Amino acid sequence: MAISNSNWRAEVGAVFEKEWLVERRARTGWITAGLFGFVAVVAVALAGFGIKLTGSLSAGLLWVVWLFAATVALPRAFVAEEELGTANLLRLSARAHSVYWGKALFNLVQMSAIGLLIAVAYIGLVGAEMRDPALFLISVLGGLAALTGTVTFCSVLVAQAAFRGALVGAIALPMLLPLAALGVSSLRVALGNGFPEAGWQAAVGLVGYATLTFASGPYLFAAVWKS
Amino acid sequence: MLFAANLGKRFGKRWIFRNVSFEAGRGEALVVVGHNGVGKSTLLKCLVGLMSPSEGRVTFPGEDARSAIGYASVEQSLYGHLTAREHLGLFARMRGCPARDDELADKVGLREALDRFVGEFSTGMKGRLRIALAVQPEPSLLVLDEPGAGLDEAGRDVVQKVCEEQRARGVLVVATNDPLERRFGDLELELAG
Numbered sequence: 523m524a525i526s527n528s529n530w531r532a533e534v535g536a537v538f539e540k541e542w543l544v545e546r547r548a549r550t551g552w553i554t555a556g557l558f559g560f561v562a563v564v565a566v567a568l569a570g571f572g573i574k575l576t577g578s579l580s581a582g583l584l585w586v587v588w589l590f591a592a593t594v595a596l597p598r599a600f601v602a603e604e605e606l607g608t609a610n611l612l613r614l615s616a617r618a619h620s621v622y623w624g625k626a627l628f629n630l631v632q633m634s635a636i637g638l639l640i641a642v643a644y645i646g647l648v649g650a651e652m653r654d655p656a657l658f659l660i661s662v663l664g665g666l667a668a669l670t671g672t673v674t675f676c677s678v679l680v681a682q683a684a685f686r687g688a689l690v691g692a693i694a695l696p697m698l699l700p701l702a703a704l705g706v707s708s709l710r711v712a713l714g715n716g717f718p719e720a721g722w723q724a725a726v727g728l729v730g731y732a733t734l735t736f737a738s739g740p741y742l743f744a745a746v747w748k749s
Numbered sequence: 750m751l752f753a754a755n756l757g758k759r760f761g762k763r764w765i766f767r768n769v770s771f772e773a774g775r776g777e778a779l780v781v782v783g784h785n786g787v788g789k790s791t792l793l794k795c796l797v798g799l800m801s802p803s804e805g806r807v808t809f810p811g812e813d814a815r816s817a818i819g820y821a822s823v824e825q826s827l828y829g830h831l832t833a834r835e836h837l838g839l840f841a842r843m844r845g846c847p848a849r850d851d852e853l854a855d856k857v858g859l860r861e862a863l864d865r866f867v868g869e870f871s872t873g874m875k876g877r878l879r880i881a882l883a884v885q886p887e888p889s890l891l892v893l894d895e896p897g898a899g900l901d902e903a904g905r906d907v908v909q910k911v912c913e914e915q916r917a918r919g920v921l922v923v924a925t926n927d928p929l930e931r932r933f934g935d936l937e938l939e940l941a942g
Binding site for chain 2: 529532533535536537539540543544547548606607608610611612613614615616617620
């Protein structure tokens with residue numbers, strides 16, 4: 523029987539709400555990623571106290587903080603279901619695409635909130651110069667979306683594996699390196715280094731990267747979700 | 750009609766079971782028995798689609814497996830940070846069926862604990878909630894793996910009532926070695942290692 527779109531939306535909404543309620547009460551992702559982000563930003567601010575960081579260095583350091591915050595917080599949405607033994611309840615109750623989208627949307631909301639807070643704290647404490655606010659905004663939003671899509675994509679694979687700790691780095695590395703290069707290229711222009719055209723091209727690349735990972739994620743997930 | 754033909758499951762080179770065939774129609778209850786490790790739980794997972802059999806096939810006519818099949822197992826974990834009412838509400842939305850949270854809580858004896866976090870539940874209360882989730886969509890196939898494990902006498906009465914209701918509605922499959930639960934079945938399948 524074909525299931526209507528309203529049912530699909532209800533399924534996705536229920537999976538999202540489940541993630542939201544569990545995270546709101548457990549706060550595992552917020553505490554680990556938020557604490558890491560806060561400590562990292564303060565450490566960079568203290569290390570660079572009295573020194574004017576270049577746009578390139580500022581962009582690179584901000585991306586390092588985001589990368590680690592994302593890899594700490596985001597995989598939990600899929601990995602915890604397998605580790606805690608709740609995955610079969612979901613398998614029997616919701617279709618794979620609905621589970622993926624519910625969890626991916628939750629990851630996007632969570633990473634956007636954490637990433638924006640880190641960016642605001644970083645700009646405030648490190649004092650990076652803002653040359654192009656529009657490009658900065660696109661770079662931040664596009665970068666966080668692409669980062670969420672990529673880490674979510676990797677965590678789908680990692681969640682099904684026996685040796686998760688070793689796999690996450692191996693799978694994520696080839697996907698995160700080009701993303702980080704694009705993100706830094708875009709952000710460094712917004713923060714005062716490089717040519718505006720190159721910055722905007724990289725920002726468009728970030729949005730494309732995000733679209734690609736979110737579009738292909740459900741198909742990958744459907745293939746690995748059932749045993 | 751639940752129909753299994755020449756089912757087999759192996760992990761690596763080791764066959765857990767082979768050549769398992771049976772059929773059970775509406776109003777019938779199949780009890781799967783056998784000593785520990787013989788593959789009862791694995792067989793049930795193959796029946797509900799949580800595992801693919803290595804050979805053979807299972808057929809069960811149902812428009813949507815999410816609402817046609819109910820499954821409860823002692824291995825099934827629940828979300829400790831959600832209440833029982835939230836479990837019933839959220840999973841009803843995923844399956845596209847009414848939540849019936851108060852009605853189901855009365856049925857399994859969890860009315861007073863409906864708004865408590867499942868992390869605070871005893872083993873028996875979790876077992877009751879698993880049964881409530883399994884019967885929530887009023888499935889035409891209900892599969893229970895050791896349903897009485899960890900339950901007190903009142904909990905076992907709940908299991909008996911649920912099994913009787915299921916026989917009136919569709920097909921029931923129970924894996925157990927409990928002599929009392931073996932009485933639920935009119936068909937018995939013994940797995941031998």
